[in-house]
Amino acid sequence: MPTFRARRTATSLGTAALAAMLLLTACSSGSSGGSADAADGKVTLTVDLFGTFGFKETGLYDEYSKTHPNVTIKQSDTQDEGQYWQALQTKLAGGGGLADIQGLEVGRVASVMQKQADKFVDLKTVGAGAVNDGLVPWKAAAVKSADGKVLAAGTDIGPEAICYRTDLFKAAGLPTDRTELAAKWSSWEGYLALGKEYVAKAQPGNVWTDSAAGMFTAEVGQQKVRYADESGKPVYDSNPAVKSAWADSAKLVADGLSAKLPQWTPEWNKAFTTGKFATLSCPAWMIGYIKGQAGDAFAGKWDIAAGPGKTGNWGGSYLAIPKTSKHQKEAAELISWLTAKEQQVKLFTKQGSFPSSTAAQGEIKALQDPYFNNAPIGQIFSESAGAMPAQVLGTEDGVIGKAFTDALGEVERTGTAPDAAWQHAMDNIKKASGN
Amino acid sequence: MAITTTTRSPRPAAPAAERRPRARRASRAAPYGYLAPFFVLFAAFGLFPLLYTAYVSLHRVELQTSQQMDWVGFQNYTRLLEDPFFWNALRNTFTIGVLSTVPQLVMALGLAHLLNYKLRGRTFFRVAMLMPYATSVAAATLVFAQLFGRDYGLLNWALSSVGLNPVDWQADTWASQIGVSAVVTWRWTGYNALIYLAGMQAIPHELYESAAMDGASRWKQFLHVTVPGLRPTIIFTVVVSTIGATQLFGEPLLYEGNAGGGISHQYQTLGLYMYEQGWSFFHLGRAAAVAWVMFLLIVLLALANAAIAARRNRTDR
Missing domain, CATH: 1.10.287 (Helix Hairpins)
Structure with missing residues (x-):
């Protein structure tokens, strides 16, 4: 018996030390700490996000504070979701430094549901159990546990289309009409064929699209089953849909249609203000990104058309409340409001984040965007979302997707043979996975 | 006690x-x-x-479930030795180590020799040399990453303006390793130069005077007076740089801003490999095994250095 106790003490001591070390690392990532309580009943809610959710940009926090004068909202965010996810994991393990509300990317929710469901508040217990009721069914189902807990509130989804530069198309003698283009690239073969035509006529150095990674992610995003099947079994190495997306992306590189830019890097950002690429795989939230990177000087030079297959989902997010939050009720109230129909409509109108609420989807159908030559973005993305399959989410989706896009980077930038690069992707996934 | x-x-x-x-x-x-x-x-x-x-x-520990530790014995170690990415990281650590340490120490020695002369504005040069050392790794690496940009980098612009082909300083194996080494060399050359300078000033001035009287040129003086007099200092800097090179982490991490060390892990060092296992893939047990292997490696290197130094001392006597 004494030995047992000694071992337990050692283990808990060790765990405490581990937690302390993790905490130290977590602090260095410099995010806002917990929320402070004021004596006069005022509440400060901290929100920690990645990328651009657009809540602040759309003025939603100010609006909320008007009707809730006792609530102050502080937001912090990390541009790169990968880095955000790492920091979030460290904080969850250490149990400190978490905000009242944390954003979650769709590729990560399966992992959270399976491994960390006990670290987030069941929204039912704080009066927000109905938060996902009006959403497209798969979006709500992904964060509902087997025993009926609701662990996060759905924000946007990422229906796909193609964004293109009308000025470059015109200069190369290509049609610029949306319907005509959508017909020409109704399939990925058609998209590649038109790309070849463009490159033959365009200025030297100017190519068809930004990267093989963008096309691969978009094409895989059209599938119901991608990297894991309904039972959770990994199928990334055998799924014919993944293989065909890989083959198409390799062909894109072989035909010289890729600008070979790694996405989410400064080089990529800079290329938005050059003529380096003429088309871009465009989930709805990319609209806001293009406006941010290309700026006002490029207004009217971009347009949007339905993409190959006219559907697909790339990205989309959730908001969740960690159990460490001291203001779970107030936080739940805020996320219910932020993900409600009216706010989802506003976010799409200003930011391009496509609503996951079916009622909101009904209201934006007629919306046009002046930046994109008055493209009927409401109609294009609604149709894409309408045809979207209920995607099966795997726990390792984020890691697997990165391994594939890295390997495509090898194909386009170091001239690695596609077969060898495929093998590298397989090796990398094995290295990352938990066995 | x-x-x-x-x-x-x-x-x-x-x-x-x-x-x-x-x-x-x-x-x-x-x-x-x-x-x-x-x-x-x-x-x-x-x-x-x-x-x-x-x-x-010796346990299987995942960050996401860090309360749970399952005993696995030496499995993390055997797995490590079977992992081609570990050997890749070890190889990269070695090549980047050589690419950065050798030019760095040679240049530092030369610079220290020049600074040892009575120059106008000597203090200014000495302080200026320490500036890179005082700069944060993050700031320096970010600036270098801009210089080494493929499409809009200054270096490729210079290359193309003299008619050479631009180089992909990120994706290409040797180019990227040279890029990372350049940051390390830039940061540490001045620091080592100052250490050499201090060592040089401890060498009695009479030795130089008599050498000069015997008709030794400055180069000969450097070779036959300075270098032998500096031997303990050189050994010290070699040991410290070797340890630094084995632990190299910040520069390759920030070079492209990810723990993979490039798309084909072409400049992933051991330090980065450990970080990737622990904080990108959340396998804390495996990361701990890498840490211990690195520790043993450094002990081995230090022992080898000490043995070589001891042997040289003995043969000298």
Whole structure:
């Protein structure tokens, strides 16, 4: 018996030390700490996000504070979701430094549901159990546990289309009409064929699209089953849909249609203000990104058309409340409001984040965007979302997707043979996975 | 605890000792007392983490479920030795180590030699050389990453303006390793130069004077007076740079801003490999195993260095 106790003490001591070390690392990532309580009943809610959710940009926090004068909202965010996810994991393990509300990317929710469901508040217990009721069914189902807990509130989804530069198309003698283009690239073969035509006529150095990674992610995003099947079994190495997306992306590189830019890097950002690429795989939230990177000087030079297959989902997010939050009720109230129909409509109108609420989807159908030559973005993305399959989410989706896009980077930038690069992707996934 | 280790003096001068035994014991203990803070801190922040890391490395621990530790014996180690990415990281650590350490020390020696002359504005040059060392790794690496940009980098712009093909400083294996080494070299050359300079100033001036009288050129003076006189300093810098190169982490991490060390892991060092296992893939047990392998590697390197140094000293005598 004494030995047992000694071992337990050692283990808990060790765990405490581990937690302390993790905490130290977590602090260095410099995010806002917990929320402070004021004596006069005022509440400060901290929100920690990645990328651009657009809540602040759309003025939603100010609006909320008007009707809730006792609530102050502080937001912090990390541009790169990968880095955000790492920091979030460290904080969850250490149990400190978490905000009242944390954003979650769709590729990560399966992992959270399976491994960390006990670290987030069941929204039912704080009066927000109905938060996902009006959403497209798969979006709500992904964060509902087997025993009926609701662990996060759905924000946007990422229906796909193609964004293109009308000025470059015109200069190369290509049609610029949306319907005509959508017909020409109704399939990925058609998209590649038109790309070849463009490159033959365009200025030297100017190519068809930004990267093989963008096309691969978009094409895989059209599938119901991608990297894991309904039972959770990994199928990334055998799924014919993944293989065909890989083959198409390799062909894109072989035909010289890729600008070979790694996405989410400064080089990529800079290329938005050059003529380096003429088309871009465009989930709805990319609209806001293009406006941010290309700026006002490029207004009217971009347009949007339905993409190959006219559907697909790339990205989309959730908001969740960690159990460490001291203001779970107030936080739940805020996320219910932020993900409600009216706010989802506003976010799409200003930011391009496509609503996951079916009622909101009904209201934006007629919306046009002046930046994109008055493209009927409401109609294009609604149709894409309408045809979207209920995607099966795997726990390792984020890691697997990165391994594939890295390997495509090898194909386009170091001239690695596609077969060898495929093998590298397989090796990398094995290295990352938990066995 | 320090007091218990002090023993009574066998000296026969008993009377004085008997009169004030307590004070004597205290004065004996004083050095240990002064040393204690260091060792207490070392035990808490050096020894304990080291041992605890060893303990973790024998378990399967995932960050997401870090409360749960499953005993796996040496599986993390055997898996490591079978992992081609580990050997890749080891190879990269070695090549980047050579690519950065050798030019860095050679250049530092040359610079120190020049600074040892009576130059106008000598202090300015000496301070200027230490500036890179005082710059944060993050800031320096980010600037270098801009210089080495593929499409809009200054270096490729210069290359293309003289008619050469641009180089992909990120994706290409050798180019990217040279890029990372350039940051390391830039940061540490000045630091080593100052250490060499201090060593050089300890060499008696008469040696140079008599060498000059014998008609030795400055180059000959450097070769036959400076270098032999600097031998202990050179060994010190070699040891320190070797350890630094084995632990290389910040520069390759920030070069493209990810723990993979490039799309084909072409410049992933051991430090980065460990970080990737622990904080990108959340396998804390495996990361701990890498940490221990790195520790043993550094001990081996230090022993090898010491052996070589001892041997050279013996042959010199």
